[in-house]
Amino acid sequence: MKVTIVFPGRSLETAKPTGSVMPLAPTLLAALTPDEHEISLVDMFFGDQVDYESDVDVVAITVRTPLAVIAYEIADNFLKRGKKVILGGPHIFTFPEEAKQHATAVAIGEGEELWPIILKDAGENQLKDFYVCGPYGADRLPGTVYQKKQRPALRNFPMMRRDLLPRGRYFMDSIFTTRGCPNHCRFCPVTDIFGPKIRHRPIQEVVAEVDTLGKRYFNVDDSVFGHPQIVDQPHESRYYFDLYRELSQLRPKRLWTGAGGISAVNYKDGRKILELAAESGLCSIAAGLESISAKGQKQSGAWRKLHYSSPDAFDIQKMKTNIRTIQSLGIEIKGFFIIGWDEDTSDTYRRTLDFCDECNIIPFIFTLAPMPGSQIYREYLEQGRIFTDRPWNHYGGGYIIYKHPIMSEQEMFDLNAEVMMEGYSMRRVLKRTLQAVRHRFSLDVATSSFFTQMGLRKAYRQLYEQTPRPRLH
Numbered sequence: 395m396k397v398t399i400v401f402p403g404r405s406l407e408t409a410k411p412t413g414s415v416m417p418l419a420p421t422l423l424a425a426l427t428p429d430e431h432e433i434s435l436v437d438m439f440f441g442d443q444v445d446y447e448s449d450v451d452v453v454a455i456t457v458r459t460p461l462a463v464i465a466y467e468i469a470d471n472f473l474k475r476g477k478k479v480i481l482g483g484p485h486i487f488t489f490p491e492e493a494k495q496h497a498t499a500v501a502i503g504e505g506e507e508l509w510p511i512i513l514k515d516a517g518e519n520q521l522k523d524f525y526v527c528g529p530y531g532a533d534r535l536p537g538t539v540y541q542k543k544q545r546p547a548l549r550n551f552p553m554m555r556r557d558l559l560p561r562g563r564y565f566m567d568s569i570f571t572t573r574g575c576p577n578h579c580r581f582c583p584v585t586d587i588f589g590p591k592i593r594h595r596p597i598q599e600v601v602a603e604v605d606t607l608g609k610r611y612f613n614v615d616d617s618v619f620g621h622p623q624i625v626d627q628p629h630e631s632r633y634y635f636d637l638y639r640e641l642s643q644l645r646p647k648r649l650w651t652g653a654g655g656i657s658a659v660n661y662k663d664g665r666k667i668l669e670l671a672a673e674s675g676l677c678s679i680a681a682g683l684e685s686i687s688a689k690g691q692k693q694s695g696a697w698r699k700l701h702y703s704s705p706d707a708f709d710i711q712k713m714k715t716n717i718r719t720i721q722s723l724g725i726e727i728k729g730f731f732i733i734g735w736d737e738d739t740s741d742t743y744r745r746t747l748d749f750c751d752e753c754n755i756i757p758f759i760f761t762l763a764p765m766p767g768s769q770i771y772r773e774y775l776e777q778g779r780i781f782t783d784r785p786w787n788h789y790g791g792g793y794i795i796y797k798h799p800i801m802s803e804q805e806m807f808d809l810n811a812e813v814m815m816e817g818y819s820m821r822r823v824l825k826r827t828l829q830a831v832r833h834r835f836s837l838d839v840a841t842s843s844f845f846t847q848m849g850l851r852k853a854y855r856q857l858y859e860q861t862p863r864p865r866l867h
């Protein structure tokens with residue numbers, strides 16, 4: 395069969411590159427496609443166009459909530475032409491029945507072990523309605539179901555098919571080493587989707603794969619330092635010691651980035667993990683700090699990943715100390731904050747930017763967008779606080795999609811735009827680049843820091859110019 399995997403972009407007319415990291419899921423699915431099939435990838439984020447007139451037999455599309463509208467439109471266009479359409483991805487996990495209206499079959503959960511079975515059934519014209527991987531309540535699904543209750547073991551994966559995408563157009567490759575997250579942050583569906591138990595890829599498989607990558611890569615794990623609840627167990631910290639020691643031996647050594655909790659500083663073995671990660675090429679982390687207030691920490695549930703003993707034990711001085719320790723190892727910090735917790739007020743935006751300035755961290759300040767699948771989404775939906783008339787593409791970007799008890803939609807939109815414009819002023823970009831070089835003297839680090847920030851500066855300007863300002867109600 396001829397099989398195409400589509401990674402949807404923000405618009406059907408995507409013509410300009412808008413991403414910088416090579417997408418991982420389609421290259422992994424392509425690698426898991428049995429040899430008898432002919433496979434192609436379409437990355438709309440980088441301007442690939444979908445060819446509806448091709449003689450493809452099966453089309454698989456990844457559906458993430460902000461791109462669900464586009465994904466469904468592409469799916470419908472292929473269905474009209476008699477093609478078999480398979481939909482999978484995080485949005486499907488919460489809305490399998492909605493997705494089924496646009497698909498021949500729907501894949502729920504991790505796709506690696508489902509994919510060969512789906513292709514076999516497609517070849518025999520025996521597709522079921524739903525394919526499920528993991529402990530998911532499949533009995534409530536309306537239609538025929540195949541379910542594999544165990545999550546994949548993440549071993550013996552073939553090499554990802556990065557060769558199917560023109561590598562030169564991406565700033566970074568991407569890999570993963572673990573899946574699962576025990577933290578249950580209230581705004582995030584990851585623990586439900588991947589489970590609370592951490593699964594690791596074998597170190598030799600990861601290292602062999604990194605050895606095939608370009609100069610820079612992004613590790614898509616939820617935490618590249620492990621998680622506070624378990625990382626001090628000897629086998630867990632051993633995994634990170636061994637992984638980063640092995641990666642340090644590779645030549646050329648790659649620069650890499652990923653998501654990592656600043657609480658790693660407080661683990662028994664955390665300092666050593668951080669040093670080894672930096673030695674292996676880690677030059678920056680995306681750190682989910684979520685809020686500079688104790689109430690925001692409590693409402694977001696982030697206190698667990700930040701390693702506080704209870705929701706009320708938040709200590710901003712400790713947060714600052716941890717940030718400084720990580721920066722002193724030559725690891726730049728991108729600080730992710732969510733504004734819009736119930737006690738937040740209009741000055742929370744400004745105070746959060748001031749905090750980023752004081753700590754010299756790259757600001758990612760977003761207004762809360764309750765994502766389907768998260769606890770916050772379920773609660774706000776029940777309380778009638780979600781604007782249910784908004785399309786899925788308003789989940790993400792600058793749109794406001796829920797009612798805040800104090801701030802208006804307009805106020806939140808304007809304040810968010812203001813701090814993100816200011817947060818990427820040239821003065822701030824240069825100051826942060828200089829600080830990155832001061833901690834790690836390297837042309838590669840300086841270039842990476844500067845161009846990443848300039849890319850973000852452009853992206854935020856475009857975002858707030860293109861997103862319509864909410865109307866007063």
Ligand code: SF4
Pocket residue numbers: 575576577578579582583584585616682699
């Ligand atoms: S935000 Fe990060 S730490 Fe929290 S549940 Fe999601 S993946 Fe886990």
